[in-house]
Amino acid sequence: MSECVLVCDDEELIRWSLCEHLGQEGYRTISVTNGKECLEAVREHAPAIVLMDIKMPVMDGITALRALRESDPDLPVIMITAHGGVESAIEATRLGASGYLPKPFDLREASLAVRRALEEVRLKREVHYLRTREHSGYAEIVGESPTMRRMFETLRRLERIDTPTVLIQGESGTGKDLVARAIHGRGPRRAANYMEIDCTALPEHLMESELFGHERGAFTDARTTKRGLFEVAAGGVLFLDEIGELPMGMQAKLLRALENRKFRRVGGVADIALDAAIITATNRSLRDEVKAGRFREDLFFRLHVVPIEVPALRERREDIPMLVQVFIEKLNRTLGRTVRGTSAGAMEMLQRYRWPGNVRELRNVVERTVILLPGEIIQPSDLPPEIRLSAETTRGGGGACPFVLPEEGVDLEAVERGLLEQALTRTSGNQSAAARLLGITRYALRYRMEKFGADGAAK
């Protein structure tokens, strides 16, 4: 797949010759004439790399580079420096340019620099990706935020201990099913069966025979003896999903079985040992259900021995880019597509949205968007309206400013610094949370902290 190179220079001859040469090398090229246009083109076209002159009218290359580092810290930028412009070259490197081409340059030199910079980004991404996957050890559960890391730690402990009951709590679509499967797949019971049942799926009497099994003739339809899930999952794991919905009568029966570690088939007289580990999951707060009198407190304590909280997606927005990347890669494989990613603007919107349906909703959105996508980069306009709209409202009602400018004016830098400090104090220095309060990315926050002197801002 050809990668897109953005060439930014005010000299037409340089633009033309670079585009011509890089085009022959198989790259797609776009060219613009100053820093301002460059920033716009990056937002719109999400190029893989930028080649930019330093001295240009309207907005110079150093200013544009500074802005790019803030909005798009991983985008490789190669600066084209004029003869003798050593100082700007040093400044550019300090600002994170991936390299510079001193004028006059050979066109082969230019394409070599582009190839090298792109290769470096690819390697960095791959290494990062592999490292985080290795780190968690749970390849199918994507996430590297602190809350997810804590959850992986708990999961790793469960690999060695055989726990009779685990309770997984989390909003709908957070990945509770994945967690339950991972506990079975990596735990001491992985060689035996994994059975699951949704507690909302069946009426109470059918649920009972499904779980405990029944003897022939126990009721009208019981023509044969049937083993229940407790028996089939012996030595393995039985996953009871939506446990909060279990009818009261069944709650009593389940509690009895768990306490005695044995049960009987419906209509049976023989005791059968309960040898399955029981994993339960709920998207309601079981504690609230207990308080409301809908869930037995004694059963709650039985199930709550090892509780696992799966965090909502809005509490770990930093995982969104990685999740999106994984979903896009999967879709590329199954649909034979070559979608490369999202533009910075689109990613910003995805990270602002509240995601009431959590990862399931994100996955659906990515899927829908990729299927309908005309190009290779997801742009803001490709996203469903609910996501675009919510991004606008969190920006302050589409332009309405919540602050009134005093007559005498303000010192904007001081206001900015003040808000930054307040956000960091309020979140006890948690940068992701502070960035959310300010409606900016963590990178933008870091950049400002550095600008104001991290100590002053983070006190």
Ligand SMILES: Nc1ncnc2c1ncn2[C@@H]1O[C@H](COP(=O)(O)OP(=O)(O)OP(=O)(O)O)[C@@H](O)[C@H]1O
């Ligand atoms: N951390 C994650 N990494 C990758 N995919 C995930 C992750 N979490 C959830 N998913 C995906 O999101 C979808 C929903 O996950 P899952 O069914 O496990 O959610 P759930 O918490 O059980 O939801 P519900 O309460 O509605 O049953 C699945 O397609 C799953 O593969």
Ligand SMILES: [Mg+2]
């Ligand atoms: Mg589920």
